[in-house]
Amino acid sequence: MIVLDKKEQDYLLSTIRCINDFPKLGIVFRDITTLLNDKKAFKFLIDHLQKRYESYGLDYIVGIESRGFIFGAALSARLNIGFVPIRKPKKLPYITISQKYSLEYGVDEVQMHIDAFGDTKNAKVLLIDDLIATGGTAKASVELIKQANANCVEACFIVNLKDLGGEKEIAKLTKIYSVLEV
Ligand code: AMP
Numbered sequence: 001m002i003v004l005d006k007k008e009q010d011y012l013l014s015t016i017r018c019i020n021d022f023p024k025l026g027i028v029f030r031d032i033t034t035l036l037n038d039k040k041a042f043k044f045l046i047d048h049l050q051k052r053y054e055s056y057g058l059d060y061i062v063g064i065e066s067r068g069f070i071f072g073a074a075l076s077a078r079l080n081i082g083f084v085p086i087r088k089p090k091k092l093p094y095i096t097i098s099q100k101y102s103l104e105y106g107v108d109e110v111q112m113h114i115d116a117f118g119d120t121k122n123a124k125v126l127l128i129d130d131l132i133a134t135g136g137t138a139k140a141s142v143e144l145i146k147q148a149n150a151n152c153v154e155a156c157f158i159v160n161l162k163d164l165g166g167e168k169e170i171a172k173l174t175k176i177y178s179v180l181e182v
Pocket of ligand 1: 027028029030031064065066067129130131132133134135136137138166
């Protein structure tokens with residue numbers, strides 16, 4: 001399985017900016033815009049993901065709104081396969097399927113177009129997002145992919161905030177790959 005070595009991980013991690021107390025006091029926000037505007041780092045990351053996933057025989061990449069769109073769309077173009085967006089409610093214009101999930105206070109929801117995987121039966125899908133924290137969004141997204149009768153073969157995150165334990169939640173449903181762990 002293709003993964004980055006420690007030196008490569010440290011390099012990529014050094015291109016992600018940390019913003020303290022954003023959007024709330026006590027949160028360290030991992031700002032991936034500094035990775036994206038560094039052409040060497042962005043290419044290095046997408047090259048790596050291409051190498052890892054070109055042998056998977058994927059039918060689609062599914063990206064989670066909104067930063068999952070950036071990595072997912074770049075990778076799907078490289079792999080010459082389609083890209084499917086998972087969005088927050090009332091953003092997608094056609095008929096949607098939905099999955100609700102719990103937040104600390106209240107519930108949230110993710111949606112996908114009902115025909116997102118076209119005529120492909122049991123589509124082999126990779127889910128991608130920039131970061132996994134508690135895993136709530138990603139878990140609901142894997143369930144949404146299942147609801148669409150597709151097969152989520154792996155969930156990929158650029159950054160895993162290990163202490164928040166989200167990966168354990170996802171590991172119950174599918175394989176998980178985090179490029180970087182902090
Ligand atoms: P969760 O559902 O708790 O795993 O949250 C994951 C989503 O929230 C991802 O789409 C991230 O983009 C965003 N997110 C959560 N925590 C952070 C953080 N510390 N820095 C950047 N993005 C975050």
